[in-house]
Amino acid sequence: MSERWGEALEQAGRLLHDASRILIIAHIRPDGDAIGSLLGLGLVLEAAGKQTSLVLADGLPTNYKFLVGSEKIVTRPEGDYDLIVTVDCSDLKRVGQVLDGYPGPDLNFDHHITNENFARLNLVDSGSVATAELLAVILPQMGFALNQPAAAALLTGVVADTLGFRTSNMNPRALRTAADLLEFDIDLPEIFDKTLLLRSFEAIAYWAAGLGRIERKDGLVWTALTLQDRKAAKYPGRDDADLINVLSSITNIDIAVVFIEQGHGKVKVSWRARPGLDLTPVARSFGGGGHPAAAGAEVHGQLVEVQTRVLKATSVLLGIEEPAVRMAKTHNS
Numbered sequence: 001m002s003e004r005w006g007e008a009l010e011q012a013g014r015l016l017h018d019a020s021r022i023l024i025i026a027h028i029r030p031d032g033d034a035i036g037s038l039l040g041l042g043l044v045l046e047a048a049g050k051q052t053s054l055v056l057a058d059g060l061p062t063n064y065k066f067l068v069g070s071e072k073i074v075t076r077p078e079g080d081y082d083l084i085v086t087v088d089c090s091d092l093k094r095v096g097q098v099l100d101g102y103p104g105p106d107l108n109f110d111h112h113i114t115n116e117n118f119a120r121l122n123l124v125d126s127g128s129v130a131t132a133e134l135l136a137v138i139l140p141q142m143g144f145a146l147n148q149p150a151a152a153a154l155l156t157g158v159v160a161d162t163l164g165f166r167t168s169n170m171n172p173r174a175l176r177t178a179a180d181l182l183e184f185d186i187d188l189p190e191i192f193d194k195t196l197l198l199r200s201f202e203a204i205a206y207w208a209a210g211l212g213r214i215e216r217k218d219g220l221v222w223t224a225l226t227l228q229d230r231k232a233a234k235y236p237g238r239d240d241a242d243l244i245n246v247l248s249s250i251t252n253i254d255i256a257v258v259f260i261e262q263g264h265g266k267v268k269v270s271w272r273a274r275p276g277l278d279l280t281p282v283a284r285s286f287g288g289g290g291h292p293a294a295a296g297a298e299v300h301g302q303l304v305e306v307q308t309r310v311l312k313a314t315s316v317l318l319g320i321e322e323p324a325v326r327m328a329k330t331h332n333s
Helices: 007-018 032-047 131-141 148-161 172-182 188-197 201-211 227-233 243-247 280-285 303-318 327-331
Strands: 021-025 051-055 083-087 107-110 121-124 215-217 220-225 255-263 266-273 294-300
Touching (some): 007 083, 007 121, 021 032, 148 172, 148 188, 255 303, 294 303
Parallel strands (some): 021 083
16 A cells, blocks of 8 residues: 555645644545544544644534544634645545535545545545545555544444455454554443444434335346435434445345435435446446445435436346336426
């Protein structure tokens, strides 16, 4: 990793060491890797004497409030900064509106194979299982010492993005990095519980709406979540509450898709695929990105129309007949 980047890693370290006020941003609808990377990097830089602003456009999901320092996360930046850093963002659209009025990012730390290298300096390693893993490895190489709260946040990012070390991209290096982070006296069972297992009543009620209209066509399974579903369940987020991971656990399924209505003529699409399939071409065709087995996109259009287009493209990938959209159409008529 450091050998491949060479001067780029040294330059990134100099930028971080020389800056006094640093803005760090992760993506909209933040997941565990976005939050762990944001908080881990911020806590390390704060311990090094930097003033940091940690920004998530959609705010912090409640299940991650157990992380030390999570109260530092805000929804918009204020003032001027010497350095702007993004973490876990494959493209600039993923930061939302938080950079309106600010220059483009100086540093981009990420692990998505579809990253568009949009910053002045891009440290992107698709071989890392999570952006948090990447940061855990390179922060000490750049001269920054990890501490217990930062290590806990980074390990949370690794656990979340690998679904507890069980995604197909897991490798020995990632496990060694996780073991190194555990040396900081971290409560791993708590991270598993808060990140992967425990759900709010509202999240389960939200799932119920999606599970009630689940459909299948050959190796493809899908469902949709509407704005009304979110309102009825009183679910506070704009994501699917990880329903996509429930669908992807169904046996004899090649691809799972969840459509999440966002309002303002937009629909969030999440795909999961069995190992051996590559979702990135279909995700890119809708302006999104991600990984071969896990990808997403935010698509302009009404829910039923977006479902029709996305299911058609996904069916082509599987070589099956295009499925008909029924349940979501009935629900949103």
